[in-house]
Amino acid sequence: MTTHGGRRDQAERDAITVEIGYALFSAAFAAAVVFGAVAGPALLFDLQDTLSRVLLRTGLVLAPVLFAARVISVLVRFRQAPRPGDLDRTGRTPQPSQPGRTNPDS
Structure with a gap:
Protein backbone atom coordinates (compact mmCIF):
# COMPACT_ATOMS: atom_id res chain seq x y z
CA MET A 1 0.00 0.00 0.00
CA THR A 2 1.08 3.53 -0.52
CA THR A 3 1.78 6.11 2.15
CA HIS A 4 -1.05 8.49 1.21
CA GLY A 5 -3.85 7.22 3.43
CA GLY A 6 -3.51 3.56 2.52
CA ARG A 7 -5.29 3.88 -0.82
CA ARG A 8 -3.96 2.34 -4.01
CA ASP A 9 -3.74 4.30 -7.21
CA GLN A 10 -5.00 3.00 -10.55
CA ALA A 11 -1.61 1.68 -11.67
CA GLU A 12 -1.29 -0.45 -8.52
CA ARG A 13 -4.82 -1.82 -8.94
CA ASP A 14 -4.11 -2.64 -12.59
CA ALA A 15 -0.86 -4.39 -11.66
CA ILE A 16 -2.66 -6.49 -9.04
CA THR A 17 -5.38 -7.41 -11.53
CA VAL A 18 -2.86 -8.46 -14.17
CA GLU A 19 -0.88 -10.49 -11.64
CA ILE A 20 -3.99 -12.31 -10.40
CA GLY A 21 -4.95 -13.12 -13.98
CA TYR A 22 -1.44 -14.40 -14.72
CA ALA A 23 -1.46 -16.51 -11.55
CA LEU A 24 -4.82 -18.10 -12.39
CA PHE A 25 -4.01 -18.72 -16.05
CA SER A 26 -0.55 -20.18 -15.45
CA ALA A 27 -1.87 -22.32 -12.58
CA ALA A 28 -4.72 -23.69 -14.71
CA PHE A 29 -2.30 -24.48 -17.53
CA ALA A 30 0.18 -26.22 -15.21
CA ALA A 31 -2.60 -28.21 -13.52
CA ALA A 32 -4.00 -29.31 -16.89
CA VAL A 33 -0.56 -30.40 -18.10
CA VAL A 34 0.08 -32.40 -14.93
CA PHE A 35 -3.38 -33.98 -15.03
CA GLY A 36 -2.89 -34.89 -18.68
CA ALA A 37 0.54 -36.36 -18.03
CA VAL A 38 -0.58 -38.43 -15.04
CA ALA A 39 -4.15 -39.40 -15.94
CA GLY A 40 -3.82 -39.22 -19.71
CA PRO A 41 -2.60 -42.76 -20.19
CA ALA A 42 -5.57 -44.08 -18.20
CA LEU A 43 -7.94 -42.13 -20.45
CA LEU A 44 -6.25 -43.01 -23.75
CA PHE A 45 -5.23 -46.63 -23.31
CA ASP A 46 -7.03 -49.74 -22.15
CA LEU A 47 -5.20 -50.32 -18.85
CA GLN A 48 -6.03 -52.58 -15.94
CA ASP A 49 -8.85 -51.22 -13.81
CA THR A 50 -6.65 -50.82 -10.73
CA LEU A 51 -3.91 -48.96 -12.58
CA SER A 52 -6.47 -46.81 -14.37
CA ARG A 53 -8.14 -45.81 -11.09
CA VAL A 54 -4.79 -45.07 -9.43
CA LEU A 55 -3.68 -42.83 -12.30
CA LEU A 56 -6.99 -40.96 -12.41
CA ARG A 57 -7.11 -40.40 -8.66
CA THR A 58 -3.46 -39.34 -8.58
CA GLY A 59 -4.15 -36.83 -11.35
CA LEU A 60 -7.27 -35.59 -9.56
CA VAL A 61 -5.24 -35.02 -6.38
CA LEU A 62 -2.13 -33.51 -7.98
CA ALA A 63 -3.87 -31.04 -10.30
CA PRO A 64 -5.67 -28.96 -7.62
CA VAL A 65 -2.67 -29.11 -5.30
CA LEU A 66 -0.42 -27.79 -8.08
CA PHE A 67 -3.03 -25.15 -8.99
CA ALA A 68 -3.15 -23.82 -5.44
CA ALA A 69 0.63 -23.93 -5.00
CA ARG A 70 1.19 -22.04 -8.27
CA VAL A 71 -1.36 -19.31 -7.47
CA ILE A 72 0.05 -18.83 -3.97
CA SER A 73 3.68 -18.75 -5.13
CA PHE A 78 4.42 -10.37 -6.49
CA ARG A 79 3.67 -9.06 -3.01
CA GLN A 80 7.35 -9.25 -1.98
CA ALA A 81 8.70 -7.53 -5.09
CA PRO A 82 9.99 -3.99 -4.45
CA ARG A 83 7.83 -1.21 -5.85
CA PRO A 84 8.94 2.16 -7.18
CA GLY A 85 9.06 4.53 -4.23
CA ASP A 86 9.70 1.79 -1.64
CA LEU A 87 12.57 2.43 0.75
CA ASP A 88 15.39 0.01 1.52
CA ARG A 89 16.77 -0.74 5.00
CA THR A 90 18.75 2.49 5.07
CA GLY A 91 15.67 4.60 4.35
CA ARG A 92 16.70 5.42 0.77
CA THR A 93 15.12 4.47 -2.53
CA PRO A 94 17.13 1.51 -3.88
CA GLN A 95 19.24 2.16 -6.96
CA PRO A 96 18.65 -0.05 -9.99
CA SER A 97 21.39 -2.56 -10.67
CA GLN A 98 23.88 -1.29 -13.20
CA PRO A 99 26.72 -3.81 -13.59
CA GLY A 100 30.04 -2.20 -14.38
CA ARG A 101 29.00 1.27 -13.29
CA THR A 102 29.68 3.03 -10.04
CA ASN A 103 26.98 4.06 -7.63
CA PRO A 104 25.93 7.67 -8.35
CA ASP A 105 25.96 8.40 -4.59
CA SER A 106 29.62 7.46 -4.18
Missing part, protein backbone atom coordinates in the same frame (compact mmCIF):
# COMPACT_ATOMS: atom_id res chain seq x y z
CA VAL A 74 3.00 -16.20 -7.89
CA LEU A 75 1.00 -13.89 -5.64
CA VAL A 76 3.47 -14.10 -2.73
CA ARG A 77 6.36 -13.34 -5.08
Whole structure:
Protein backbone atom coordinates (compact mmCIF):
# COMPACT_ATOMS: atom_id res chain seq x y z
CA MET A 1 0.00 0.00 0.00
CA THR A 2 1.08 3.53 -0.52
CA THR A 3 1.78 6.11 2.15
CA HIS A 4 -1.05 8.49 1.21
CA GLY A 5 -3.85 7.22 3.43
CA GLY A 6 -3.51 3.56 2.52
CA ARG A 7 -5.29 3.88 -0.82
CA ARG A 8 -3.96 2.34 -4.01
CA ASP A 9 -3.74 4.30 -7.21
CA GLN A 10 -5.00 3.00 -10.55
CA ALA A 11 -1.61 1.68 -11.67
CA GLU A 12 -1.29 -0.45 -8.52
CA ARG A 13 -4.82 -1.82 -8.94
CA ASP A 14 -4.11 -2.64 -12.59
CA ALA A 15 -0.86 -4.39 -11.66
CA ILE A 16 -2.66 -6.49 -9.04
CA THR A 17 -5.38 -7.41 -11.53
CA VAL A 18 -2.86 -8.46 -14.17
CA GLU A 19 -0.88 -10.49 -11.64
CA ILE A 20 -3.99 -12.31 -10.40
CA GLY A 21 -4.95 -13.12 -13.98
CA TYR A 22 -1.44 -14.40 -14.72
CA ALA A 23 -1.46 -16.51 -11.55
CA LEU A 24 -4.82 -18.10 -12.39
CA PHE A 25 -4.01 -18.72 -16.05
CA SER A 26 -0.55 -20.18 -15.45
CA ALA A 27 -1.87 -22.32 -12.58
CA ALA A 28 -4.72 -23.69 -14.71
CA PHE A 29 -2.30 -24.48 -17.53
CA ALA A 30 0.18 -26.22 -15.21
CA ALA A 31 -2.60 -28.21 -13.52
CA ALA A 32 -4.00 -29.31 -16.89
CA VAL A 33 -0.56 -30.40 -18.10
CA VAL A 34 0.08 -32.40 -14.93
CA PHE A 35 -3.38 -33.98 -15.03
CA GLY A 36 -2.89 -34.89 -18.68
CA ALA A 37 0.54 -36.36 -18.03
CA VAL A 38 -0.58 -38.43 -15.04
CA ALA A 39 -4.15 -39.40 -15.94
CA GLY A 40 -3.82 -39.22 -19.71
CA PRO A 41 -2.60 -42.76 -20.19
CA ALA A 42 -5.57 -44.08 -18.20
CA LEU A 43 -7.94 -42.13 -20.45
CA LEU A 44 -6.25 -43.01 -23.75
CA PHE A 45 -5.23 -46.63 -23.31
CA ASP A 46 -7.03 -49.74 -22.15
CA LEU A 47 -5.20 -50.32 -18.85
CA GLN A 48 -6.03 -52.58 -15.94
CA ASP A 49 -8.85 -51.22 -13.81
CA THR A 50 -6.65 -50.82 -10.73
CA LEU A 51 -3.91 -48.96 -12.58
CA SER A 52 -6.47 -46.81 -14.37
CA ARG A 53 -8.14 -45.81 -11.09
CA VAL A 54 -4.79 -45.07 -9.43
CA LEU A 55 -3.68 -42.83 -12.30
CA LEU A 56 -6.99 -40.96 -12.41
CA ARG A 57 -7.11 -40.40 -8.66
CA THR A 58 -3.46 -39.34 -8.58
CA GLY A 59 -4.15 -36.83 -11.35
CA LEU A 60 -7.27 -35.59 -9.56
CA VAL A 61 -5.24 -35.02 -6.38
CA LEU A 62 -2.13 -33.51 -7.98
CA ALA A 63 -3.87 -31.04 -10.30
CA PRO A 64 -5.67 -28.96 -7.62
CA VAL A 65 -2.67 -29.11 -5.30
CA LEU A 66 -0.42 -27.79 -8.08
CA PHE A 67 -3.03 -25.15 -8.99
CA ALA A 68 -3.15 -23.82 -5.44
CA ALA A 69 0.63 -23.93 -5.00
CA ARG A 70 1.19 -22.04 -8.27
CA VAL A 71 -1.36 -19.31 -7.47
CA ILE A 72 0.05 -18.83 -3.97
CA SER A 73 3.68 -18.75 -5.13
CA VAL A 74 3.00 -16.20 -7.89
CA LEU A 75 1.00 -13.89 -5.64
CA VAL A 76 3.47 -14.10 -2.73
CA ARG A 77 6.36 -13.34 -5.08
CA PHE A 78 4.42 -10.37 -6.49
CA ARG A 79 3.67 -9.06 -3.01
CA GLN A 80 7.35 -9.25 -1.98
CA ALA A 81 8.70 -7.53 -5.09
CA PRO A 82 9.99 -3.99 -4.45
CA ARG A 83 7.83 -1.21 -5.85
CA PRO A 84 8.94 2.16 -7.18
CA GLY A 85 9.06 4.53 -4.23
CA ASP A 86 9.70 1.79 -1.64
CA LEU A 87 12.57 2.43 0.75
CA ASP A 88 15.39 0.01 1.52
CA ARG A 89 16.77 -0.74 5.00
CA THR A 90 18.75 2.49 5.07
CA GLY A 91 15.67 4.60 4.35
CA ARG A 92 16.70 5.42 0.77
CA THR A 93 15.12 4.47 -2.53
CA PRO A 94 17.13 1.51 -3.88
CA GLN A 95 19.24 2.16 -6.96
CA PRO A 96 18.65 -0.05 -9.99
CA SER A 97 21.39 -2.56 -10.67
CA GLN A 98 23.88 -1.29 -13.20
CA PRO A 99 26.72 -3.81 -13.59
CA GLY A 100 30.04 -2.20 -14.38
CA ARG A 101 29.00 1.27 -13.29
CA THR A 102 29.68 3.03 -10.04
CA ASN A 103 26.98 4.06 -7.63
CA PRO A 104 25.93 7.67 -8.35
CA ASP A 105 25.96 8.40 -4.59
CA SER A 106 29.62 7.46 -4.18
